[in-house]
Amino acid sequence: xxRPSSPPDRPAPPTSPADGVHVVVGAGGAVGRLVVAHLxxxxxxxxxxxxxxxxxxxxxxxxxxxxxxxxxxxTAACRGAVAVHHCVMPPFxxxxxDFPALTDALIDAASAVGARLVYADDTWMYGRVRAxxxxxxxxxxxxxxxxxxxxxxxxxxxxxxxxxxxxxxxRAGELYGPGVRSLxxxxxxxxxxxxxxxxxxxxxxxxxxxxxxxxxxxxxAVLGTTDTSDAAVWHVPHPAPTTGRALAAEACRQxxxxxxxxxxxxxxxxxxxRVVPIVREGAELVYQFEQPFVVDGxxxxxxxxxTPTSYEEGVRRTLSALRTPSxxxxxxARAVAEASA
Ligand SMILES: NC(=O)c1ccc[n+]([C@@H]2O[C@H](COP(=O)([O-])OP(=O)(O)OC[C@H]3O[C@@H](n4cnc5c(N)ncnc54)[C@H](OP(=O)(O)O)[C@@H]3O)[C@@H](O)[C@H]2O)c1
Numbered sequence: 553x554x555r556p557s558s559p560p561d562r563p564a565p566p567t568s569p570a571d572g573v574h575v576v577v578g579a580g581g582a583v584g585r586l587v588v589a590h591l592x593x594x595x596x597x598x599x600x601x602x603x604x605x606x607x608x609x610x611x612x613x614x615x616x617x618x619x620x621x622x623x624x625x626x627t628a629a630c631r632g633a634v635a636v637h638h639c640v641m642p643p644f645x646x647x648x649x650d651f652p653a654l655t656d657a658l659i660d661a662a663s664a665v666g667a668r669l670v671y672a673d674d675t676w677m678y679g680r681v682r683a684x685x686x687x688x689x690x691x692x693x694x695x696x697x698x699x700x701x702x703x704x705x706x707x708x709x710x711x712x713x714x715x716x717x718x719x720x721x722x723r724a725g726e727l728y729g730p731g732v733r734s735l736x737x738x739x740x741x742x743x744x745x746x747x748x749x750x751x752x753x754x755x756x757x758x759x760x761x762x763x764x765x766x767x768x769x770x771x772x773a774v775l776g777t778t779d780t781s782d783a784a785v786w787h788v789p790h791p792a793p794t795t796g797r798a799l800a801a802e803a804c805r806q807x808x809x810x811x812x813x814x815x816x817x818x819x820x821x822x823x824x825x826r827v828v829p830i831v832r833e834g835a836e837l838v839y840q841f842e843q844p845f846v847v848d849g850x851x852x853x854x855x856x857x858x859t860p861t862s863y864e865e866g867v868r869r870t871l872s873a874l875r876t877p878s879x880x881x882x883x884x885a886r887a888v889a890e891a892s893a
Contacts, residue, residue: 580608586765589769591776601618608884640654673705680843683846709721721784729764754841760799762794771786771849793844806864
């Protein structure tokens with residue numbers, strides 16, 4: 553599959569006009585809420601777009617209701633935007649039905665208002681790899697959702713190549729952190745805190761770079777304010793690789809519990825999938841944890857001066873959020889302020 557030309561390794565000057573609005577669509581999600589908080593903390597005008605126009609945890613930002621699948625409402629919500637941050641994720645079992653249409657609507661809306669589109673992407677389009685994934689890794693998806701993600705990114709890059717808009721794509725590995733829904737987030741931290749078994753799907757001793765959600769959000773926000781390329785893919789900066797076992801051990805150490813790790817292979821996962829549809833659908837993605845799963849974000853780290861959060865600190869903030877009553881969706885602005893204090 554085609555890829556954009558390599559972006560420069562040098563820091564780029566900010567391009568956002570001071571009066572432009574940064575529109576975050578999917579602003580109520582784990583990533584979107586923190587993107588809003590980072591942009592607001594940088595002193596920028598921010599519009600948070602959710603389906604119900606709710607408060608997303610950062611005081612002073614404009615809240616607008618729009619469904620990303622409704623092109624007219626979305627374009628209206630993007631008026632005056634200098635950047636549109638695409639942090640939307642449909643429910644897992646509706647990706648094939650919903651993701652293409654709402655992504656096309658986001659491309660059309662950003663193009664109509666003359667804004668850069670910044671897209672919060674994953675790494676499923678790379679498929680089976682043996683080495684760290686870089687922005688130059690070929691796209692060879694081995695799952696239906698990997699094919700879908702490759703296609704979504706191609707749609708955006710094609711629109712950019714046609715001169716319709718500028719596009720920045722930020723790619724993260726498996727997320728963990730406050731409010732995140734992922735295999736790692738769900739299976740490691742709550743159980744570690746309660747002294748329950750940590751269920752690990754795949755090999756827990758392979759090199760792994762889980763992405764702390766705040767590092768992802770910071771990268772998305774920085775691309776929307778600083779990327780000058782017409783179209784580029786950037787990987788989120790990560791600390792040196794850890795392993796699933798080491799991450800779970802760190803969570804247990806900080807929680808004061810004993811590590812009790814239960815390892816599950818694909819066969820077991822598929823067996824559960826016979827009765828649980830979401831597990832059946834997720835089985836095609838287990839390959840990621842049966843190979844080194846390392847995302848190399850050194851290019852973005854160099855270009856934008858981004859420093860990743862250490863696993864020790866990321867685990868501390870994840871457990872801290874889980875210990876509070878509003879853990880599912882913590883105060884985004886406070887989390888960003890505390891992190892930069
Ligand atoms: N989780 C991971 O491990 C991971 C890893 C790498 C990349 N990513 C990517 O990061 C992006 C953001 O993920 P996330 O973890 O922040 O997801 P999330 O917490 O589930 O949030 C997704 C948001 O999308 C919104 N949404 C869904 N359909 C919508 C529609 N039709 N119109 C408007 N908003 C809609 C949801 O709004 P409601 O609140 O109204 O439902 C929700 O707030 C996704 O593209 C995801 O694939 C995630």
